[in-house]
Amino acid sequence: MIRAASQRYLDAYRGLPRDVWLLALVLFVNRSGAMVLCFLTLYLTSQIELTEVAAARMLAIYGLGSVGGAYFGGRLSEVFGAFRVQTVCMFVAVPLLLLIPLWNSWPAIGFSLLLLALFAEAVRPANATAIARVTDPELRPRAFALQRLAANLGFSFGPAIGGMLAKIDYTLLFVVDALTTLLAATILLYFFRMRRVENPDSPPPPAPSNESPLKDRTFVAFLVLMFVTFVVFMQFLVTYPLYLRDHYGLEENHIGLLFAVNTVIIVLFEMVLIDYVRRWPLVQTIGWGSFLACVGFGMLPFGATGAYAVLSMVVVTIGEMLAFPTTMAFVAQRAPHGSEGRYMGWYTVAHSVAWIAAPLVGATLYGISREMVWYCGLAVAVAVLLGYQILGVRSAREITVTAKFQQLR
Numbered sequence: 001m002i003r004a005a006s007q008r009y010l011d012a013y014r015g016l017p018r019d020v021w022l023l024a025l026v027l028f029v030n031r032s033g034a035m036v037l038c039f040l041t042l043y044l045t046s047q048i049e050l051t052e053v054a055a056a057r058m059l060a061i062y063g064l065g066s067v068g069g070a071y072f073g074g075r076l077s078e079v080f081g082a083f084r085v086q087t088v089c090m091f092v093a094v095p096l097l098l099l100i101p102l103w104n105s106w107p108a109i110g111f112s113l114l115l116l117a118l119f120a121e122a123v124r125p126a127n128a129t130a131i132a133r134v135t136d137p138e139l140r141p142r143a144f145a146l147q148r149l150a151a152n153l154g155f156s157f158g159p160a161i162g163g164m165l166a167k168i169d170y171t172l173l174f175v176v177d178a179l180t181t182l183l184a185a186t187i188l189l190y191f192f193r194m195r196r197v198e199n200p201d202s203p204p205p206p207a208p209s210n211e212s213p214l215k216d217r218t219f220v221a222f223l224v225l226m227f228v229t230f231v232v233f234m235q236f237l238v239t240y241p242l243y244l245r246d247h248y249g250l251e252e253n254h255i256g257l258l259f260a261v262n263t264v265i266i267v268l269f270e271m272v273l274i275d276y277v278r279r280w281p282l283v284q285t286i287g288w289g290s291f292l293a294c295v296g297f298g299m300l301p302f303g304a305t306g307a308y309a310v311l312s313m314v315v316v317t318i319g320e321m322l323a324f325p326t327t328m329a330f331v332a333q334r335a336p337h338g339s340e341g342r343y344m345g346w347y348t349v350a351h352s353v354a355w356i357a358a359p360l361v362g363a364t365l366y367g368i369s370r371e372m373v374w375y376c377g378l379a380v381a382v383a384v385l386l387g388y389q390i391l392g393v394r395s396a397r398e399i400t401v402t403a404k405f406q407q408l409r
Contacts, residue, residue, distance in 0.1 A: 012142065012275035019134045020143045022191050023127060024150035030090070030184035031154025035162025036097065036177045037062075037237050038259060042245075042252065043170045050106060052242065056363030059238060061110045063355025065117030070352040073122030074129065074345015082130035082341070083192040089119040089126070090185035096120075097178040101171040117352075125341065125348040132332040132340040140332050141282075145274040145325040152266040159263075163256025213346050218395055219334055222283075223350040225387045226327060229290040230354035231361060232297055232377045233320070239362040239373050243300060246370060248309055261310055262317045270321045277322065282330055283395050287388025289322025291381045298378030301371040 036043075040062075044055035069089075076085050096116040103109045127147070135143045158177075165172040213219055244250045244258065277285055296316030303309070328347070335343035365372045 012271040013146070016139060016143055016146060017134050019192075020131060020146060023130060024146050026086075026184045026188045027127070027147055028150040028154040029187060030181055031151045032157045032180050034154065034177060034180070035158040035165070035173050036100075038159045038241070038256070039162055039166050039170070039173060039252065041238060042166070042241060043173070044109070047170050048104065048106070048109065053363050053367060054106060056238060056359035058106065058110055058113060059359035060356045062113045062117045063352055063357075063359065065114040066121035066352035066355050067349055069118045069121035070125055070348030071345050072118075074125035074341045074343075074348060076122070076341075077126045077129040077344075078339075078341035081195065082126040082133065083188065084194050085126040086123050086130070087185055087188045087192070087194060089122045090181055090188065092119045093123075094178045094182045094185070097174050097181065101174045117355075121348065121352060124351075125344040128328055128332070128344040128347070129341040131328075132335070132344065137333055141274050141278055141325055141329040142271065144328040144332075145271050148325055149267055149270050152263040152270075159256040159259035161256075163253040166252045166256075213335070213339070213343050216334070218391065219331075219343070219346075221387075221391055221394075222327075222330065222334075223346065225287075225290070225384050225391065226347075227350045227354050227357075228380055229294065229323070229384050230351055231358045232294045232380050233316075234354055234358035235297060235362050235373060235377070236316075238359045239366045239370075240297070242366065243370060243373075244309065247300075248304060248306065250306070250309070254306070258309060258313060261313050262320075265314065265317045266321060270325070273321050274325050281392055281396070282326055282333075283388055283392035286323050286326050286330065287385050287392065289319045289324070289326065290388065291385040292316070292319025293323060294377045294381035294384065295319070298374050298381060300374045 040059065041052070041055045044050045044058055045052060050058070073085055073089070093116060096112060096119065100109060100112045100116070103112060128144070131143050131147060132140065161176070162173050165176065241255050244255050250258070293316050296312050296314075296319060299312050299315065300309070303312070328344075331343050331347045332340060362373055365376060
């Protein structure tokens with residue numbers, strides 16, 4: 001039985017292209033130093049002495065910049081190539097990270113965060129576009145899961161180390177984040193050499209269609225459901241650390257370790273889980289994952305111990321593992337060949353708009369009642385579950401109609 005389980009575990013990693021593994025290495029290095037966003041609200045409230053509402057607005061400014069970065073990252077990937085966009089944007093992000101701790105006023109910090117988001121968030125649709133281009137449809141869920149695994153493996157170091165660095169000097173967070181970003185960009189440049197075509201063994205993709213992805217009603221409905229889920233999930237970086245401090249009485253180093261629980265579970269189990277559910281209906285899987293992620297946050301007010309906080313994190317993580325790799329696979333499969341960058345761009349735009357909404361909504365609700373944020377998360381859990389079930393039925397009907405049309409032809 002142990003041998004069969006280990007074989008199943010290894011099989012989940014086999015068959016992925018070399019470029020996917022190299023992109024995973026880049027993400028691992030970059031995320032190993034990703035700690036600024038996890039502690040940004042605490043940094044702004046404790047070191048810059050902003051109010052909680054003002055700190056949330058700074059995160060919203062970052063979200064505003066990420067909208068532009070997400071949109072142009074997807075579009076520029078189709079024009080210049082996904083590898084080039086990632087490399088350039090990471091190199092530009094390095095000095096921007098180092099500038100932030102030099103400022104003491106909110107306008108300067110806000111402007112720096114805006115620029116940082118514009119370049120840092122352009123990397124995400126470019127990375128997703130590259131993965132979609134170098135993998136076949138049946139491999140994409142595992143390929144995207146591997147990218148998340150690499151990112152989360154690195155992220156398991158980032159917050160834990162960041163919590164210890166924050167106890168010494170918050171400036172160290174920005175320095176380490178900048179250094180790992182620089183190293184990741186260097187690795188990307190070394191392996192891919194600013195290559196224009198993502199997969200040299202296959203012909204270049206056709207020119208993208210001029211038709212906007214927003215005319216795809218199923219895709220738009222998916223974006224709406226994903227958006228509201230992200231608004232809840234992004235409390236992970238907004239009100240969640242504050243709630244752990246205010247309600248559970250945890251300090252920065254303990255909060256960092258709780259973040260690490262999330263990433264360790266993902267590293268150990270996500271690839272196997274995605275391989276196990278690969279035959280499940282894709283949209284319904286996303287729905288159940290989104291439901292569990294929101295429920296994990298919604299259960300926070302019903303406990304007050306560290307063990308209960310860990311249990312809540314486990315539920316969030318199971319939902320995250322089911323939902324997020326499969327959402328990207330859905331987008332890649334939904335996009336016409338050659339238009340992956342545009343679809344991934346809008347996917348990331350929706351994620352980035354949630355970055356704007358999440359701090360504003362979360363801070364407003366937190367100001368009214370610390371528990372109201374999480375009660376609303378429970379309501380969203382039910383809504384997205386129903387929405388994805390309906391969307392799954394509609395998507396299945398579209399596939400059936402398309403198949404019958406092709407048979408008639």
